[in-house]
Amino acid sequence: MASTxxxxxxxxxxxxxxxxxxIYNPEIIIAQDIYSPDHTGTRKTPEVKGQDVIxxxxxxxVTFVIWQDYCKNQPNCMQGVRGILQMSVVNxxxxxxxxxxxxKAGRSSTTG
Amino acid sequence: xNRVYFNINSPEAQALLxxxxxxxxxxxxxxHKNPLGWKIITGVTVFMNRxxxxxxxxxxIANHTATNHQQATGSGSKRGPKYEDAxxxxxxxxxxxxxxxxxxxxxxxxxxxxxxxxxxxxTNVSSGSLLYDTHHPxxxxxxxxxxxxxxxxxxxxxSRSKLIAQEVLSRVASNGADSKLSLFKAEGMALxxxxxGSTVASLIASAVRDRFISDVSVVGGSDSMALCFHIQDFKxxxxxx
Numbered sequence: 001m002a003s004t005x006x007x008x009x010x011x012x013x014x015x016x017x018x019x020x021x022x023i024y025n026p027e028i029i030i031a032q033d034i035y036s037p038d039h040t041g042t043r044k045t046p047e048v049k050g051q052d053v054i055x056x057x058x059x060x061x062v063t064f065v066i067w068q069d070y071c072k073n074q075p076n077c078m079q080g081v082r083g084i085l086q087m088s089v090v091n092x093x094x095x096x097x098x099x100x101x102x103x104k105a106g107r108s109s110t111t112g
Numbered sequence: 113x114n115r116v117y118f119n120i121n122s123p124e125a126q127a128l129l130x131x132x133x134x135x136x137x138x139x140x141x142x143x144h145k146n147p148l149g150w151k152i153i154t155g156v157t158v159f160m161n162r163x164x165x166x167x168x169x170x171x172x173i174a175n176h177t178a179t180n181h182q183q184a185t186g187s188g189s190k191r192g193p194k195y196e197d198a199x200x201x202x203x204x205x206x207x208x209x210x211x212x213x214x215x216x217x218x219x220x221x222x223x224x225x226x227x228x229x230x231x232x233x234x235t236n237v238s239s240g241s242l243l244y245d246t247h248h249p250x251x252x253x254x255x256x257x258x259x260x261x262x263x264x265x266x267x268x269x270x271s272r273s274k275l276i277a278q279e280v281l282s283r284v285a286s287n288g289a290d291s292k293l294s295l296f297k298a299e300g301m302a303l304x305x306x307x308x309g310s311t312v313a314s315l316i317a318s319a320v321r322d323r324f325i326s327d328v329s330v331v332g333g334s335d336s337m338a339l340c341f342h343i344q345d346f347k348x349x350x351x352x353x
Contacts, residue, residue, distance in 0.1 A: 031136075034136075058136070059136040060136050060137075060140035061139075061143070063136075063140055064140060078147050078149075079147075079148055079149040081148065081173055082173050083171060083173055084140065084170075084171045084173065085168060086133040086134075086137065086169040086170075086171070088161060088164070089133050089166060089168065089169060090166070091131070091133060094128075094132050094133045094167075095166075095167060097127050097128055097131040098128065098158050099167075100124075101116070101124035101125075101127060102116060102158060105116045105118070
């Protein structure tokens with residue numbers, strides 16, 4: 001995310017290089033490439049973190065605003081979401097959880 | 113093993129929900145409940161990319177209903193009255209859903225009336241005021257073929273039903289909609305509002321209490337049409353709408 005004035009505070013925040021690349025389709029939102037400003041801000045020099053990161057920063061909030069825009073003039077589109085695909089997950093905690101879940105599934109053969 | 117589906121009741125699915133990617137998904141649904149409707153996550157499919165061996169999480173989302181709430185909490189895990197209640201609640205929701213969206217629609221008369229009638233039929237079926245004695249000889253004819261496991265097909269002869277079925281066919285052709293029409297859609301509800309639809313809905317509710325009509329489709333063309341009512345076993349399939 002580039003330096004952005006925040007409407008609610010009037011403050012201009014420093015860029016963090018965070019990005020949310022989503023693909024919007026009827027019924028499914030694909031999160032293709034997502035790096036939160038909280039995460040990428042810490043890699044900047046100087047670091048951008050804590051209160052210096054733009055408050056409008058969560059994937060859920062940013063995605064909702066664009067989903068709303070995508071769905072305008074399309075009846076039942078907003079409520080029609082049936083899946084959210086988080087693609088090529090890079091977050092280490094998410095990856096570890098997936099690996100553990102898959103290992104456990106392999107052991108107990110609870111495939112679906 | 114590169115692809116596994118985890119039901120939301122499993123510890124694996126719950127762990128995946130608590131992962132950073134899961135949390136974002138949950139927040140998305142939870143914080144925008146009004147515009148998105150009350151949603152629940154029914155399960156997670158995890159699969160691997162062949163090229164870079166990275167993981168993908170597909171969170172499956174459904175509308176919150178009394179039905180799947182019971183499933184999630186385990187309170188409806190056996191056949192019996194709970195299933196009946198859940199199906200009634202689903203019918204009631206479909207009726208009120210379509211009914212309330214009618215206010216903003218401008219439907220032609222016959223079609224609009226059929227939707228209202230369909231909603232009324234489902235409301236009455238769910239309140240128990242429109243149930244038949246299925247042992248009555250009137251219902252044991254060759255006119256329709258009851259296969260409760262999958263579907264009921266009934267050829268359309270009544271002129272009003274024909275009009276409604278034709279209107280549905282033209283809509284399906286013009287907007288490329290799925291030919292299986294959910295009861296939560298105006299078209300599906302209108303087909304319940306036909307003579308055939310109301311009879312089948314009542315019969316299913318009367319005779320087979322843990323099955324429900326999930327979708328309706330129109331088979332055939334202008335000369336010869338049939339309505340096909342798709343029946344689902346509540347326990348085997350669960351709601352999918």
